[in-house]
Amino acid sequence: MTINVRFFASLRERIGQATMTLDADGITTARDVWKAVSGESPDEEMLVAINKEYAGLDRAVADGDEVAFFPPVTGG
Amino acid sequence: MTINVRFFASLRERIGQATMTLDADGITTARDVWKAVSGESPDEEMLVAINKEYAGLDRAVADGDEVAFFPPVTGG
Amino acid sequence: MTVEIREHPFDPWQTVSEYRSNHLVAGKSGASAVFVGTMRDFNEGDEVQAMVLEHYPGMTEQQLKDMRDQAVSKHDLEDALVVHRVGTVHPGDDIVLVAAFSAHRKAALDACREMMEVLKSTAPFWKKETLAQGERWVERNTPR
Amino acid sequence: MTVEIREHPFDPWQTVSEYRSNHLVAGKSGASAVFVGTMRDFNEGDEVQAMVLEHYPGMTEQQLKDMRDQAVSKHDLEDALVVHRVGTVHPGDDIVLVAAFSAHRKAALDACREMMEVLKSTAPFWKKETLAQGERWVERNTPR
Numbered sequence: 001m002t003i004n005v006r007f008f009a010s011l012r013e014r015i016g017q018a019t020m021t022l023d024a025d026g027i028t029t030a031r032d033v034w035k036a037v038s039g040e041s042p043d044e045e046m047l048v049a050i051n052k053e054y055a056g057l058d059r060a061v062a063d064g065d066e067v068a069f070f071p072p073v074t075g076g
Numbered sequence: 077m078t079i080n081v082r083f084f085a086s087l088r089e090r091i092g093q094a095t096m097t098l099d100a101d102g103i104t105t106a107r108d109v110w111k112a113v114s115g116e117s118p119d120e121e122m123l124v125a126i127n128k129e130y131a132g133l134d135r136a137v138a139d140g141d142e143v144a145f146f147p148p149v150t151g152g
Numbered sequence: 153m154t155v156e157i158r159e160h161p162f163d164p165w166q167t168v169s170e171y172r173s174n175h176l177v178a179g180k181s182g183a184s185a186v187f188v189g190t191m192r193d194f195n196e197g198d199e200v201q202a203m204v205l206e207h208y209p210g211m212t213e214q215q216l217k218d219m220r221d222q223a224v225s226k227h228d229l230e231d232a233l234v235v236h237r238v239g240t241v242h243p244g245d246d247i248v249l250v251a252a253f254s255a256h257r258k259a260a261l262d263a264c265r266e267m268m269e270v271l272k273s274t275a276p277f278w279k280k281e282t283l284a285q286g287e288r289w290v291e292r293n294t295p296r
Numbered sequence: 297m298t299v300e301i302r303e304h305p306f307d308p309w310q311t312v313s314e315y316r317s318n319h320l321v322a323g324k325s326g327a328s329a330v331f332v333g334t335m336r337d338f339n340e341g342d343e344v345q346a347m348v349l350e351h352y353p354g355m356t357e358q359q360l361k362d363m364r365d366q367a368v369s370k371h372d373l374e375d376a377l378v379v380h381r382v383g384t385v386h387p388g389d390d391i392v393l394v395a396a397f398s399a400h401r402k403a404a405l406d407a408c409r410e411m412m413e414v415l416k417s418t419a420p421f422w423k424k425e426t427l428a429q430g431e432r433w434v435e436r437n438t439p440r
Contacts (some may be wrong), residue, residue, distance in 0.1 A: 006352075009350055030407025051354070052354050052355035053358075068355070071433070073418065075414060076391070076393070076421070076437065084206060084278060085206055086278075144208060147289070150290040150293050152272050178337075179338075181334065183333060183334075184334065185330070187330075188328040190326050190327075191323070193323030193324070265405050269321040289305050
């Protein structure tokens with residue numbers, strides 16, 4: 001399964017890159033994606049979007065999905 | 077006692093003039109002024125200003141005061 | 153200058169823009185909340201062709217100034233601006249501009265709304281509409 | 297056109313004025329409620345020299361569009377407009393414009409406030425401030 005992973009703002013800086021392509025088996029949810037790319041448990045405040053729509057960490061991901069991780073938003 | 081009386085909007089049209097000088101004795105309150113100039117009891121909704129500040133109908137008036145009568149305001 | 157009665161058409165957006173440039177310190181008021189009321193071509197189901205706005209010279213300005221000063225004080229605003237048309241207006245003409253400038257958005261939005269409510273309920277202005285069938289006084293403002 | 301991300305400085309007042317002239321039918325929307333957010337030169341007690349606004353291309357526009365469409369529908373607005381800056385901004389630069397146009401002032405004011413709250417809590421934008429001592433990410437928006 002191939003997942004296109006994106007990071008924004010402070011998470012982008014922490015991971016050290018803005019995008020990543022994850023090729024892995026055994027990945028079911030956005031939480032699995034985060035663990036695979038960061039080696040950590042997700043921060044409680046971290047936000048997730050799947051295919052540019054907000055999603056929960058336990059939402060299922062599918063082959064080809066774009067999964068984005070970012071901190072609380074601060075626009076306006 | 078001399079009172080400078082002013083009327084606005086529909087009241088001005090009903091009275092037929094915008095200003096009036098009332099020279100009369102026996103006038104104590106704004107209500108007395110209204111009765112003297114109109115011959116009627118004041119409408120419940122009528123608003124009163126004495127010297128360009130809102131006042132109740134039973135507020136006392138003094139020689140030289142400007143007393144204005146007008147309908148509910150409709151600005152904005 | 154923070155309260156004005158205008159006898160001729162004015163552009164409320166240009167007025168706000170110029171006021172901000174000329175009277176506000178850039179970088180201090182992060183929040184600007186503005187309400188503009190514009191004459192509509194219909195009221196209570198009737199087509200309105202024109203309208204005359206009457207006011208009480210002297211009293212109206214003072215009422216608006218008190219209202220503006222109280223809003224600035226209550227909401228700790230950086231500044232506030234009130235402009236109101238009088239005279240003959242036509243559909244599409246702007247009638248009222250109320251602007252509140254603050255460091256915080258809640259203060260600006262609250263103050264803008266409150267000033268409009270106070271203006272609508274207490275500022276001495278009266279509207280007379282010209283309809284196809286003749287003229288009529290607007291008897292009261294809509295509650296909101 | 298009702299939702300825009302701008303990469304360069306913009307004049308929110310001119311934007312509203314032009315939008316009204318070009319897209320609204322004169323005489324229909326009597327009430328315009330507008331909020332403009334401007335970069336301040338201080339935050340949490342520190343002087344801020346500049347700020348970078350990051351967004352999520354594609355998702356941010358869609359979030360703003362959904363927010364705008366929901367406000368129009370919920371409040372029966374004539375129209376609504378949302379503009380947001382991205383990129384490097386400086387104190388005094390305008391960051392966000394939210395405008396609601398309605399026949400009624402309560403609908404316009406309610407919608408304007410609600411859009412700002414939804415934008416602040418859900419639109420994918422992030423601010424990084426440049427201070428004298430270096431850079432820092434803004435960690436969360438003020439609740440109001």
